[in-house]
Amino acid sequence: MHTLKLLSSFLKVNIQMALAYRADTVVNILLNLMWLGWELLSLNIIFSNTTTLGGWGLGELISLLGVFRLVNTLMIALIWPNTEKFNQSIRDGSMDYTILQPVNSMFLVTFSRITVWRIWDLVLAIILIVVGINMAGDVTTPFNILTFMLLAITGTIIIYSLWIVLIALTFWFTKFDNNVTILQALMDSGRYPATVYPAWLRIIVTFIIPIAVATTIPLQALRGELVIGKILMYVAISFISFFVASKVWKLGLKRYSGASS
Amino acid sequence: MFLIIKRLWQVNWAEQWQYRANLLMYLLYWLVSPIIYLAVWTSIANQKGSVNGFTANDFITYYMLLLICDQVTSNIVIHTFGYKIQDGSLSGELIRPIHPMLTNGLVNNIAFKMLTIMGLTPIWIILYFLFKPDFSSVSITGILLAIPVMLLAFVIGYLLSATVTSLAFWTTRVYSIHEFYFALILLFSGQFVPLTLMPKVIQDIAQYLPFQLLLYYPIQLIRGKLSAEQIMQGYVMAFIWLGISALLFNWVWRNGVKRYSAVGA
């Protein structure tokens, strides 16, 4: 309950910020539409030259674009701005204030910045998913939709955990300003099904920087391509990775306060 | 003048060398999308034999060369000058008797390039063994003809980026404008896909824009895919755009500096 109240406080503060820069917000929305146009155009170019990509048709790629935008929105609306704030707070020392607040610091670090206008992107993403599925003409069962949502959440948790670990490394290597570049760099790989990539790249985006876990894999579930055992495996992995991440975060805080040395 | 350039080089090289870890990260960031496009298009070509005359090997050589061309012709002027104009730290450079953009900025960009190319070389060799491209269509003449046009393209691209960056004298939203400019490059340079696979309209427009000189034109030249006539056309376009971009930059910069000193930022 208190957590929700805090979240709404953060949201309010961030809405204020978005309003303070309203012209920028409008420009950003326009740019966002421009990139959506580009993404659709690039799919159009690909599919004017072929009918399937990695075994998937145009409709499926549009819904993959939707899933990608869902995850990407999370990144752009939450992860990147908070990374920036986190790195800034390590540099200028305001991290001290974060630690001294009587609220879980991992929670504070995750939600203190929210790029509010990006929320409309989620609507766009869902439209893309629905339109894509309709175009593909797949028969989706309620079970498939449920597993899709479940795996989108677990994939997100896995990426989130990786993010926590990456920024927590800053507690050990103070100059590690590039802590999330690798995540940012590989993000784009989520636009296309992981099945088109050469084996080495597929291994990277599935196991090391698991972008595909939150994009390709939920969509496979939506299309009923995953067996129940695999679904359960992803759920288990997300629990484990979240647990590991919060442990690493705690160790990092200890390191910051000099408790470990 | 030579001494100034030498000193500028020493300073900028030392500065970029300080940031070498950041540079490696930048390189990683920038490598990913060409490799993704490469994977997407080779998978299509493998499935169908060829796409519009492009075989899987054509795509591989195209994107492998793109990695090099992009490194030579691209620039980072928006990142090095955008904030300087906005926070007023350009003042210190304006009162020096050399042009900030055309000496210091240029040298800084070249130092940056040298380092990224140093970083790219081992990665490129690894990719070479991963994708095993067949470069048999590449000729020495093609490379020799492509080098001058790549240098011209770098200068044109630098001047155009510098023009866009100079808009920071008027607006705080210069990064948004630059994002739009970047989209134009993506659309018309052949970065996403060889221009011949783009819709006809885009191909027609791209003919008259300078952006294809950054990537598509030199890559195709190296791959020996351009006729003598096309090569001539490209060079003519390069010189025309060199003139246009020089005039454009000069005009925007002059007015920008005038405005900057009037506002007293």
Place this chain on the structure above:
Amino acid sequence: MSANSIFVEQLSKTYQVPEREAGFSAAVRSFFKRKYKDVKAVQHVNFTITQGEIVGFLGPNGAGKTTTLKMLSGLLHPTGGQASVLGFTPWELKPDYLRSMTLVMGQRNRLSWDIPASDSFLLNQAIYRIPDDVYKQTYKELDEMLELEPLMKKPVRNLSLGERMKCEIAVGLLHRPKVLFLDEPTIGLDITGQARIREFLREYNKRTGATILLTSHYMADVTALCERIIIIHQGQLKYDGGINDLSRKIAPFKLIGVRLTDADSHDLSGYGTQVQNEEDAEKRYIQVKAEDVTRITSRLLADLPIHDITITDPPIEDVIEQAFNQ
């Protein structure tokens, strides 16, 4: 809970700083085998502070003041010794502890730059779980003392340094902390700004009975607020006691100021050490040992054409500086 608000025993902090020579081969070597150097920031410091005291915490740069404040607020884990604040061990970071103290650092921002301070205030209300009625009451009181209202609606970025500091302090006090750690709360402010903050802190201490431990570079802050000071130098406690006793203990000197009828023609060096004093340019000052004051004064009066003579304690700044240098 003891009557002591802050209790510190043998508190020590040693940092391990990696040592590395310049150059590539040194970098490679240090990758495999790091050499560390111990930096003793705080060594065996002891003191207790009772509830409601205002204590000045002084020392030159790098003396260990901030390190001590950080340990007492819970940000840093000590390498040795004990501390307890309000009965809590600070570095356990118990939420109940965090809700009953505050740390304000003059050089760091807690308020968001781009939005009006009022929104940051409301966010802190949520973070510290302050009930609405308590929040309103506290805000009213803070507003009375600091005149916050006109500042609340402007984005923080548009506030002056002094206005911002008022808001920074106020936001740190919304949850009515019983203990305040203030690190340079007046840094960068002009004289009136400093006086404002000082007045507020005195008033706040009177109203709420909160304990305040503050560091400052401005001696005026300390002399105006604190009856007691703690001096730390190179990590070690140098002095703990009343501010008025300081000069007697550390520097048992008096200043004799004389105005002569023919100003510069006389040599005073035979009577004591000549010192500069900007406050009164017409007078010349000499510093003498406290027990010699009577004797030297009578000699001066006998020897020289004196227009006016004063005997004062040396300025506290000079005394403290002397304490640092011991």
